[in-house]
Amino acid sequence: MRFLIRRLGFYLLAAWASLTLNFVLPRMMPGDPAAAMFARFRGQAQPEQIEAMRKAFGLSDAPLIQQYGTYVSHALRGDFGLSISSFPAPVIQVIGTSLQWTLLLGLVSTILGFVIGSLLGVFGAWRRGGLADSVLPPLLLFVGSFPYFWLASLALFFLGFRWKLFPLRHAYADNLMPSWSWDFIGSVGTHLVLPAGTILLVSIGGWMLGMRNTMISVLAEDYITMAEAKGLSQNRIMFAYAARNALLPNVTAVGMALGFVISGALVTETVFAYPGLGYQLLTAVRNLDYPLMQGIFLMITFAVLIANLIVDLLYVRLDPRVRG
Amino acid sequence: MAIDQYEELSHLFQNWRLGRRRLLQTAGALGLSASTAGAAFSRSAPAAAQASDKLLVTVSHQQQPSWIRNFNPLLDQDSSRWPTQAGIYEPMLIYNTATGETVPWLAESWEFSPDNAQITFTLREGVMWSDGQPFSSNDVKFTFDYMIAHEALAGTESVRGVLPLIASVEAPDAKTVVVTFSEVYTPGLYDVGEQMIVPEHLWKDVADPVTFANENPVGTGPFTEVGAFQPQYYEILKNPSYWQEGRPYVEGFRAPLYPNNDSANLALVSGEIDTASNFVPDIKNTYVAVDPEHFNYWFPSVGTTVHLYANTTRAPFDDPNVRKALSMAIDRPQIVKVAMYDYTTPSDGTGLSAAYDTWRSADAVAAGDWVTLDLEKANALLDAAGLVKNGDTRSLPDGTPMSYDINVVSGWSDWVSTCQIMAKNLGELGITAQVQTYDFSAFFEKLQKGDFDLSIWSGRGGPTPFGYYRSVMASATVTPIGEIAADNFHRYGNEEADALLDQFAATSDASEQTDLMNQLQMVFAENAPLIPLFPGPDWGEFNTMRFTDFPSEENPYALLAGYENPERLIQLVTIKPVSA
Numbered sequence: 001m002r003f004l005i006r007r008l009g010f011y012l013l014a015a016w017a018s019l020t021l022n023f024v025l026p027r028m029m030p031g032d033p034a035a036a037m038f039a040r041f042r043g044q045a046q047p048e049q050i051e052a053m054r055k056a057f058g059l060s061d062a063p064l065i066q067q068y069g070t071y072v073s074h075a076l077r078g079d080f081g082l083s084i085s086s087f088p089a090p091v092i093q094v095i096g097t098s099l100q101w102t103l104l105l106g107l108v109s110t111i112l113g114f115v116i117g118s119l120l121g122v123f124g125a126w127r128r129g130g131l132a133d134s135v136l137p138p139l140l141l142f143v144g145s146f147p148y149f150w151l152a153s154l155a156l157f158f159l160g161f162r163w164k165l166f167p168l169r170h171a172y173a174d175n176l177m178p179s180w181s182w183d184f185i186g187s188v189g190t191h192l193v194l195p196a197g198t199i200l201l202v203s204i205g206g207w208m209l210g211m212r213n214t215m216i217s218v219l220a221e222d223y224i225t226m227a228e229a230k231g232l233s234q235n236r237i238m239f240a241y242a243a244r245n246a247l248l249p250n251v252t253a254v255g256m257a258l259g260f261v262i263s264g265a266l267v268t269e270t271v272f273a274y275p276g277l278g279y280q281l282l283t284a285v286r287n288l289d290y291p292l293m294q295g296i297f298l299m300i301t302f303a304v305l306i307a308n309l310i311v312d313l314l315y316v317r318l319d320p321r322v323r324g
Numbered sequence: 325m326a327i328d329q330y331e332e333l334s335h336l337f338q339n340w341r342l343g344r345r346r347l348l349q350t351a352g353a354l355g356l357s358a359s360t361a362g363a364a365f366s367r368s369a370p371a372a373a374q375a376s377d378k379l380l381v382t383v384s385h386q387q388q389p390s391w392i393r394n395f396n397p398l399l400d401q402d403s404s405r406w407p408t409q410a411g412i413y414e415p416m417l418i419y420n421t422a423t424g425e426t427v428p429w430l431a432e433s434w435e436f437s438p439d440n441a442q443i444t445f446t447l448r449e450g451v452m453w454s455d456g457q458p459f460s461s462n463d464v465k466f467t468f469d470y471m472i473a474h475e476a477l478a479g480t481e482s483v484r485g486v487l488p489l490i491a492s493v494e495a496p497d498a499k500t501v502v503v504t505f506s507e508v509y510t511p512g513l514y515d516v517g518e519q520m521i522v523p524e525h526l527w528k529d530v531a532d533p534v535t536f537a538n539e540n541p542v543g544t545g546p547f548t549e550v551g552a553f554q555p556q557y558y559e560i561l562k563n564p565s566y567w568q569e570g571r572p573y574v575e576g577f578r579a580p581l582y583p584n585n586d587s588a589n590l591a592l593v594s595g596e597i598d599t600a601s602n603f604v605p606d607i608k609n610t611y612v613a614v615d616p617e618h619f620n621y622w623f624p625s626v627g628t629t630v631h632l633y634a635n636t637t638r639a640p641f642d643d644p645n646v647r648k649a650l651s652m653a654i655d656r657p658q659i660v661k662v663a664m665y666d667y668t669t670p671s672d673g674t675g676l677s678a679a680y681d682t683w684r685s686a687d688a689v690a691a692g693d694w695v696t697l698d699l700e701k702a703n704a705l706l707d708a709a710g711l712v713k714n715g716d717t718r719s720l721p722d723g724t725p726m727s728y729d730i731n732v733v734s735g736w737s738d739w740v741s742t743c744q745i746m747a748k749n750l751g752e753l754g755i756t757a758q759v760q761t762y763d764f765s766a767f768f769e770k771l772q773k774g775d776f777d778l779s780i781w782s783g784r785g786g787p788t789p790f791g792y793y794r795s796v797m798a799s800a801t802v803t804p805i806g807e808i809a810a811d812n813f814h815r816y817g818n819e820e821a822d823a824l825l826d827q828f829a830a831t832s833d834a835s836e837q838t839d840l841m842n843q844l845q846m847v848f849a850e851n852a853p854l855i856p857l858f859p860g861p862d863w864g865e866f867n868t869m870r871f872t873d874f875p876s877e878e879n880p881y882a883l884l885a886g887y888e889n890p891e892r893l894i895q896l897v898t899i900k901p902v903s904a
Contacts, residue, residue, distance in 0.1 A: 032769075036764060049482075052475060083392075088403070089392040169582075170557070174557040174578075174580050177554070270586075279389045
């Protein structure tokens with residue numbers, strides 16, 4: 001219990017620190033959002049419009065400390081103001097259009113990557129020197145070390161554009177309305193194959209290698225020999241004795257990965273025109289859209305904190321030594 | 325527009341081993357079978373109620389990370405969804421750059437008072453708002469009073485600049501609008517005439533028009549009905565009771581989300597898009613060659629002219645001969661070929677783009693001979709200005725070697741290579757020039773505050789060259805160094821130009837204006853206030869597989885680019901389905 005309270009206190013402090021950094025950092029960026037908007041037009045807009053935009057965006061000249069007060073109180077109520085790049089939509093609404101797709105893409109690819117990678121690692125280590133162990137790790141690492149951009153573009157070109165096996169863009173077919181129908185779910189599924197598949201392809205090697213390496217050192221432990229001596233079944237030793245203990249580093253890693261899911265897979269979303277938060281964030285940074293940046297950054301930091309908290313709690317469950 | 329985004333974002337094609345050109349030619353071999361690759365998938369699922377099953381024009385005119393429902397025509401045109409301005413809403417008149425004509429739209433005619441201080445617009449009969457209410461002069465009066473009251477509304481084009489000069493807008497009867505200027509300013513006709521008009525009966529109750537998203541728009545335009553609207557897709561359908569009998573010919577537009585040039589260009593090549601306004605590299609091979617019968621583009625050089633700004637508050641750039649000498653060293657044909665993919669042509673000595681061909685004076689073009697490459701003459705001019713060359717380097721009279729930065733925005737690769745070519749060209753005169761790239765904000769602040777020696781940037785557009793010449797030569801637009809300037813970044817004022825501009829703004833007589841504009845061009849050609857390089861192209865692609873009668877080089881009845889506001893209205897009511 002004391003452990004949990006200590007952790008909770010730490011997380012509260014971290015949350016406050018990130019809230020504050022989130023306020024300070026964008027304001028240290030040079031430039032002016034109205035001028036950045038103007039840049040986007042590149043000669044198509046008239047200079048007179050800049051001044052009007054500046055007024056519309058309501059860029060405040062109030063003292064920083066006062067702005068900070070307003071910011072914290074608004075942020076606690078979930079109010080991040082109006083987005084500039086998607087003016088005059090509230091930040092919450094802008095994030096709302098992409099959050100679910102980022103979560104879907106991120107969770108599916110991370111969880112599948114973790115599960116498949118870890119299982120491969122377990123089997124690879126169990127049959128050391130076997131086919132899976134000698135072929136898969138180098139192959140997966142080889143694939144994973146390609147520039148992701150190139151791999152994704154290749155998949156898009158051949159699987160999407162040339163052979164038309166999968167759609168070229170978006171999270172579901174344009175003529176469907178979001179609903180719980182099989183049509184819609186099927187459409188979401190097919191649209192997810194390329195983006196999630198390419199992420200899986202490059203990430204699975206890491207999970208496998210991590211699991212395999214800890215697994216090998218665990219297999220050398222005395223309690224494994226002991227379990228074997230007791231005549232336990234191979235499956236029981238592999239999963240309940242070896243894998244459970246070898247899993248801890250990977251659980252930490254998956255916690256971190258899940259936290260970052262919300263920041264979106266920028267390149268994936270760009271290549272497959274997948275309507276996620278990553279691309280939203282890039283546009284926000286480019287347009288100096290402080291309110292939207294603050295909203296997204298805050299969600300990322302909070303997601304990382306929450307994911308870590310969950311990992312901490314899981315550790316209590318998985319590793320009895322922590323409970324003390 | 326958006327070359328930079330194309331280059332910077334990803335190099336999607338470039339990274340492929342095949343190389344961009346071969347790749348798309350391969351795509352071309354697939355021909356029509358490649359069309360609607362995305363739709364092929366969606367056909368397997370029945371259409372939901374909300375998406376229209378009519379034949380809609382697929383467009384790519386805006387790039388956003390997701391579509392936000394906003395149809396407020398009084399904000400800048402990038403904040404609202406295409407085609408809110410000039411589509412859902414309409415102006416009183418439209419200046420058609422392609423033909424040089426001013427087209428009556430919601431107004432049937434207009435007339436200047438004898439002293440030119442008043443314009444009387446006569447509105448068209450029988451125009452209805454899409455909710456069935458009649459359109460009247462009160463709506464026009466309301467719109468202008470509203471714009472004046474709310475300074476944060478950007479409005480259409482440069483209307484903001486003219487609003488402070490408006491003394492009153494009156495509606496003596498339902499069909500008449502009288503705009504009175506506090507000082508005579510005849511070019512204001514276009515600024516006032518092209519402003520989108522909103523319905524008073526709905527907008528008078530809007531609490532804050534600046535943050536009003538106007539989700540269910542009511543307009544007079546040819547397309548007023550919003551169909552399906554989702555973050556990745558929306559439809560705008562036609563106004564069933566549009567005032568132009570029988571028009572528009574198409575049922576409406578569909579706008580799938582193409583967040584960047586790469587994804588839009590892929591859809592273009594696959595034949596999915598009917599019309600787009602994106603930069604496409606090497607378009608003849610990458611796009612037209614895929615289906616020469618249907619795929620077409622038109623990149624007229626009617627955009628704003630791109631210039632080399634030389635800061636005239638710093639010696640030796642205060643000397644017109646030095647500016648001319650720099651200009652004579654620049655190899656414009658090479659810039660156009662290498663940096664601009666041959667999509668434009670070199671500027672002449674008037675600085676005017678192809679949009680102003682009707683105004684162009686042959687005498688001024690002849691006088692502006694300093695835009696052709698002539699190193700000998702350039703060297704002679706510099707020698708005469710007391711800038712002596714010792715060996716390979718040229719020095720100022722006090723002995724400091726001439727060495728300058730050319731400022732440019734990092735990532736705007738077409739401009740960066742333009743500057744690199746210029747730096748090399750200036751080197752041949754013995755002037756050391758370094759290309760200095762900055763982030764946009766930093767770059768623009770230096771430009772606005774006059775904190776630069778040499779900098780590249782575009783000029784100003786507008787229906788007549790008046791705005792352009794005013795912004796590069798009028799003393800009234802010169803801002804002190806260190807203060808933010810809206811234009812005239814090079815800080816150049818010319819009294820002769822001031823007088824001509826004043827006379828131009830005071831007359832509504834066409835032949836008198838032509839005469840004054842010829843003289844203004846001459847002043848420009850003689851003084852080289854800044855160094856014009858090339859007019860920016862307008863980007864526009866179209867596909868005649870499903871729709872036809874798009875503006876093109878052969879049929880230039882209006883401009884093609886979807887961002888050309890409000891001119892695109894002419895195109896929107898002219899294009900038709902192929903079968904019709």
